[in-house]
Amino acid sequence: MRAATVAPTTAEQRAFEHWQARRRWARAGLVYALMLGFAIIFVGPLLFATISSLRTDPLAYPPTLAIPQLQPGNWTAAARLGQAGARDRWFGGFAPGAVVPFEIAYFVPDGIEVIEPEVVVPRRRPGAGLGAVLAIEFAADYAEVYDLRRLPDVPMTVGDGDLTISGRRVAYAFEVRYLGEGPEIDRLPLDVTATVGMRYLESTLTASRLERRGRTASFDNITPGVLGYVLRNYVRTFNEVRSPATLQSLFLVWIGNSFTFAFFRIVVTLAIASMAGYALARLRFRGRGLIFMLVLFSQMVPLQVLFISNYLVLRDGIVTVGDFTLSSLWGYPGGMLNSLTGLIFVTALNAGAVFIMKQFFESIPREVEEAAMIDGASHWRRYWSVVMPMARPALGALTILTFQGAWNDFFWPFIVLTSPETIKTLPIGLLSFRNTYGAVGDWGLILAGAVMSAIPVIILFIVFQRYFLEGVSFGGGKE
Amino acid sequence: MRQIVIAILGLALLGGALAQQVRIMGYGGQDPAIKVRLLDEVIGASLEAEGITFTYEPLEGDYNAALFNALSAGTAGDIFYIPVETAPGIIATGKVLPLDGLIDTNAFIDSLVEAYTVDGTVYGIAKDFNTLAIHYNIDLFEEAGVEVPNAEDTWESFADKLRGVAALDADVYGACFPAGFDRFGAFAFATGWQTFDATGASNLLDPDFVEAVTWYTDLVREGVAIQPSDIGQGWTGGCFATDNVAVAIEGAWILGFLRNEAPNLQFGTTFMPIGPSGERGNFLYTVAYGVNVDSPHRDAALRVLEALTSPEAQQWVLEQGLAIPSRTELADNPFFLEDTPEAVANAVVFAGADDGNVLGFQFGTIGTDWMTPVNDALVAIMTGQSSVEAALTEAQRDLDALIQRAR
Numbered sequence: 001m002r003a004a005t006v007a008p009t010t011a012e013q014r015a016f017e018h019w020q021a022r023r024r025w026a027r028a029g030l031v032y033a034l035m036l037g038f039a040i041i042f043v044g045p046l047l048f049a050t051i052s053s054l055r056t057d058p059l060a061y062p063p064t065l066a067i068p069q070l071q072p073g074n075w076t077a078a079a080r081l082g083q084a085g086a087r088d089r090w091f092g093g094f095a096p097g098a099v100v101p102f103e104i105a106y107f108v109p110d111g112i113e114v115i116e117p118e119v120v121v122p123r124r125r126p127g128a129g130l131g132a133v134l135a136i137e138f139a140a141d142y143a144e145v146y147d148l149r150r151l152p153d154v155p156m157t158v159g160d161g162d163l164t165i166s167g168r169r170v171a172y173a174f175e176v177r178y179l180g181e182g183p184e185i186d187r188l189p190l191d192v193t194a195t196v197g198m199r200y201l202e203s204t205l206t207a208s209r210l211e212r213r214g215r216t217a218s219f220d221n222i223t224p225g226v227l228g229y230v231l232r233n234y235v236r237t238f239n240e241v242r243s244p245a246t247l248q249s250l251f252l253v254w255i256g257n258s259f260t261f262a263f264f265r266i267v268v269t270l271a272i273a274s275m276a277g278y279a280l281a282r283l284r285f286r287g288r289g290l291i292f293m294l295v296l297f298s299q300m301v302p303l304q305v306l307f308i309s310n311y312l313v314l315r316d317g318i319v320t321v322g323d324f325t326l327s328s329l330w331g332y333p334g335g336m337l338n339s340l341t342g343l344i345f346v347t348a349l350n351a352g353a354v355f356i357m358k359q360f361f362e363s364i365p366r367e368v369e370e371a372a373m374i375d376g377a378s379h380w381r382r383y384w385s386v387v388m389p390m391a392r393p394a395l396g397a398l399t400i401l402t403f404q405g406a407w408n409d410f411f412w413p414f415i416v417l418t419s420p421e422t423i424k425t426l427p428i429g430l431l432s433f434r435n436t437y438g439a440v441g442d443w444g445l446i447l448a449g450a451v452m453s454a455i456p457v458i459i460l461f462i463v464f465q466r467y468f469l470e471g472v473s474f475g476g477g478k479e
Numbered sequence: 480m481r482q483i484v485i486a487i488l489g490l491a492l493l494g495g496a497l498a499q500q501v502r503i504m505g506y507g508g509q510d511p512a513i514k515v516r517l518l519d520e521v522i523g524a525s526l527e528a529e530g531i532t533f534t535y536e537p538l539e540g541d542y543n544a545a546l547f548n549a550l551s552a553g554t555a556g557d558i559f560y561i562p563v564e565t566a567p568g569i570i571a572t573g574k575v576l577p578l579d580g581l582i583d584t585n586a587f588i589d590s591l592v593e594a595y596t597v598d599g600t601v602y603g604i605a606k607d608f609n610t611l612a613i614h615y616n617i618d619l620f621e622e623a624g625v626e627v628p629n630a631e632d633t634w635e636s637f638a639d640k641l642r643g644v645a646a647l648d649a650d651v652y653g654a655c656f657p658a659g660f661d662r663f664g665a666f667a668f669a670t671g672w673q674t675f676d677a678t679g680a681s682n683l684l685d686p687d688f689v690e691a692v693t694w695y696t697d698l699v700r701e702g703v704a705i706q707p708s709d710i711g712q713g714w715t716g717g718c719f720a721t722d723n724v725a726v727a728i729e730g731a732w733i734l735g736f737l738r739n740e741a742p743n744l745q746f747g748t749t750f751m752p753i754g755p756s757g758e759r760g761n762f763l764y765t766v767a768y769g770v771n772v773d774s775p776h777r778d779a780a781l782r783v784l785e786a787l788t789s790p791e792a793q794q795w796v797l798e799q800g801l802a803i804p805s806r807t808e809l810a811d812n813p814f815f816l817e818d819t820p821e822a823v824a825n826a827v828v829f830a831g832a833d834d835g836n837v838l839g840f841q842f843g844t845i846g847t848d849w850m851t852p853v854n855d856a857l858v859a860i861m862t863g864q865s866s867v868e869a870a871l872t873e874a875q876r877d878l879d880a881l882i883q884r885a886r
Contacts (some may be wrong), residue, residue: 055741061711127739133512133801191743196622212618213722215668218743244512335565337554418545418554419536421511431539435507440736441717 015062033068046454053233053447054222056208068206069230077205078229085116085223086184092225094188098178100223103151104192104433105205109167117175119145124189125421128440129240139188148174169201176222186239187221205229233444234452241433241445244423251449253422254429255383261340261413261425262406268348269402270395277357278383282369292358299351303411311415314342322454343416347409353398360394361387397467404457426453483839499531499550501776501783503551504556507537507764513655513801521795522786541572550574552627557774558784561603561767563594567844569769570595575602576770581781587805588832594839604788608800609730610761610831611665612824613637613752617745619725623647628726630750634669634694637752638703644725645703654726655718656695656704658857660850661729661840662715665761667691668836669754675843681876681882683853690755693867706859706861720770721743730764731803731828734821748824750834759835765805803829845885852877 052341054069068074082092084100094100108114123140151171157164182227193216194200198218200210207217221228228235241250257277280292317325317335327336336342364387370386372386388395413425421432430453433446517523526532536556539543543565549555550572562570570576577600578584579872584592584601588608595603613628620627625643632640641653656663663675671689682688698704705718712718719727720741727733728751737744751759768787770780786792793804798814803825815826826857831837842849856874859865865873 033845059713059717122742124742126733127737128509130512132735132738133509133516133673133799190740193743209741211741212745213622215618216743244515290746311552315554391485414540418538418549420534421537428539432507432537435539436509439732440738441720441740 012271041066049447050451053444053451054230055444056232056441057441058403058447059441067233071206074206074229075226078224079226081205081223082225082228085188090225090226090227092142092221092223092228093184094177094187094223095179095184096142096181098176098223100176100188101191102176102204103171103173104217104224105169105171105201106194106198107156107167108170108198109165112167112172114193115195115354116148116150117172117194117198119148119172119190119192120191121145121176122189122191128437128442129445130242131240135189137183137185138187142182142185143176143188144178144179146175146177148172170198188223190219190222190347192217192219208438231448235450237445237448237452248422250429252422254424254426257340257424258407258426261343261409262403264340264344265347265406266399266402268344269350269353270398272348273350273353273398274334274388274395276354277359277384278361278387279356280354281361283379295351295354295438298349301353307411307415309445310346310374313340314346335380338417338419340417340423346416348411350402353402356398357391357394364390393467396464400460400464400467403460407453407457499529499776499779501531501533501558501780502556503533503535503558503768504538504546505535505560506542507539509801510564511535511537513796517787517792517795521792522789525586526783526786529779529782530766531782533783546574555771555773557771557776557780558768559771560606561595561769562722563765563767563839563841564847565840566595566603566767567597567666569603570597571844574772576774576777577602578770582785586808588807590763590832590837590839591765591767591805592766594763594841595769603769604784605765605767605805606788607793607796608763608765608805608832609732609803610763610828611662611728611730611751612748612781612827612831613745613750614727614729614733614748614824616719616722616725617747619647619651619722621645623725627747628749628752632749633754634666634754635753637708638694638698639868641698641703641725642746643780650710650723652705652710652718652724653698653703654705654728655710655712655715656699656861657707657715658854660853660857661762663691663695663853664838664840664858665728665751666695666754668760668762668838669751669756669758669807670760671754671756671758671836674838674841674849679843681849681878683856683871683878687755689867689871692857692860693873696857696867699861700863716740719746731825734800734824741843746820746824748820748827750831752828759831761831761835761837763832763837763839765839778851797825800825842883845882848881849878852881879886 046062046107048065050064051065051067053234055067078092079089080340081100081102085098086093086095099145104117106117113137121143123138125136134382147171151173154171155166156169157166159165176190180246193212196213196215199214200207203217203219205219205222208220209218211218213381220232224232228443237251238249242248243250276295280288280295317327319326324336325333327333327342328397329340332341333340336345368390369382369386372382377386408427409425410427413428414431417423417425417428424448430436430446430449432448437443437445493755502804514533517525518533523532538549542560543562546555546559546569550561550569555574561575579600581672582601582604584604589607591605591608592601595601595605617627620640623644623646625640628637630642638653645653647649660667667688670691671683672687672691675681699706705724707714707718710718710723712721712723715724715727715729716733716736717740718724719733720737722744737746751761753759768784769775770784774780788805789807790808793809794812796808797804797812798800800821804812810829814822815829816822852874855877856865856870859870860867
């Protein structure tokens, strides 16, 4: 009560305001810190997955963000080696005439005898995927290691503070050459085995892994090219995931299928939802309320309740009379399983979309249409030429939501599209990676595929953020 | 009307053209590519001469769930894989054609035929199989100055060798022991214990079973063995590839993994250690081809089944290093005598099928749910939350309830 009776001095006043300002900042700071925390929690895994997808072994433990694939030194080396291997600085390879220079350095503590390491181009067969089953060419059959020589030693110490080990840096240089004529091979693996006690320091390209308790530096490919090195798992997704029968790239086919499915689903959803929404918002007819309730009701019934009956409808080609199926009219005599048409058919009707469009049309002033009516416009004309152009924001929001839904849809594609591999959409196709590559610990392809499948939705979100928000508010309020 | 007529005609023509098209449903992974190569290189020509061809449809995700769905929807293939662990359940649906008198089963390994026999009737022909073996890291044993495991090892000598290697370094262990019956069970069988006794009950409080649990979990509590998750791995193979453990107890499936993740690992393979019963214990993991009872092309399907399990096909698969054959006659194949680590591993796994107490990886119609109480008990004991006796008593109670429900 002191403040009310006695006027505060200027100094007190200032101190009080200062305190208040500090408190405001503290509050703002807390809120921002919280939001930042949430952002990190939500974006963190995505970032981590993206970076891990570049690694040779994404599961390497403990996890780290400092990976060789992100070091510029390795990029230039990869480009140079790719150029030397197959005159291709981007994707590399190993072609006739190649001479690939390479260096590797060890730290040798004092008192340890230096023995020349053994350099071998191994006959390495992939453990998973088509490479494990199909006959492949081995670089080992065409490559030879030449001119292994020891470079001048450099004294060095490692460790810090009280614990230092003195010794020297021992480096070796050699060349891998392609002997004679032969096919171009896409990778050139290399193993360099030293004696116990010699510790791997560095090499022209960082080793893919150290094996045999540090004795062997193992390289998956010493002529990768920049993209072949940094985006190895991504390149493999396109190159290695092929149909065993036709050798067609399945990943591309799946992406194509996903886009086709999303495109037609958007077209069908927009057409049905806008017409139904318009009818429910504007036309006065008997049972209108009931129909609207039914539309809402279909939204309330869980998908799992309906899916068996819907599945049977698809399997039997909608209606079967004797040998005749209704779906044979558009080319599916044996039912519509395993066809994109069937998938679009079964997912086209979306009560939520009808609801959004109805709400939007109700927000358009009736007067606009009445003016058209006076000019003699029919219902169709009013719908198509007057209301639809005004509904662009709602249609935009619906397009985006539908695209996102279709692109990420797993349940129905999983049920409907089972065979052949070339009919699948991207999420279903990615599932096969788990059996093929995950089973042998090769998680890089799965991560790379998953990251790529997220890209279209991320782009869509960044470009059309505004519509996403509108989409949410259309569904929610009646404004 | 014209369209309808055309449609019906089209359907009839299509039906005629596809009469001999046999559909096979099976695992994803490598199998689709293997089938394509088999068809192209080995069995395609003779099938084609009879007007038969086949397509392979991999079921991704959970194979058993997908197969049961396909069977109930009537969309299952003419031939489908029957995993051994769910075989009794799949056969109980009545959708699998009995093969007695249709296929000669004498040429196949007895225990494999047995796993697919219900009430004296055979329902599936094993495609290939796996058993467990000891894969050991030669570098680690050399560094520790310990003799590598061999076929004469008993539980005691085997454990001593693991102790010797584990003493090498703080991050080196003797073995990764997962808390799962799917690996541990092989040790339980080495005591003479069986999953189901004569009355069809499972006795977890049997002294033999308790002994096996004690031996297995004590090694973990002693720090000689470790659970894979404790060193950031998902399975034993992961521990092995990173030089963290001296031995991995796995089947031949570890070979593809090692080729990818540790191509330079120097390893050898030997038999499971001899248990207190004086015998080894082992699991038989397998998958069989079964014929759909509703198949419209039953004869063609049987013909394809014969071709897929023919000596030529199995020999090709073996020589490519893809799987271990289910025919006894292939025991003498020169591939098994080669001196490479992979060939040795395959030979040991092949021989494991009839060496000691070998039981199918099978739990009657209960399926793999049977393992849940046992696995929970193993976790509780390994982490020190519960004593062997208390954990097994609780597991027995849960298991009895489970079996009761299944009946």
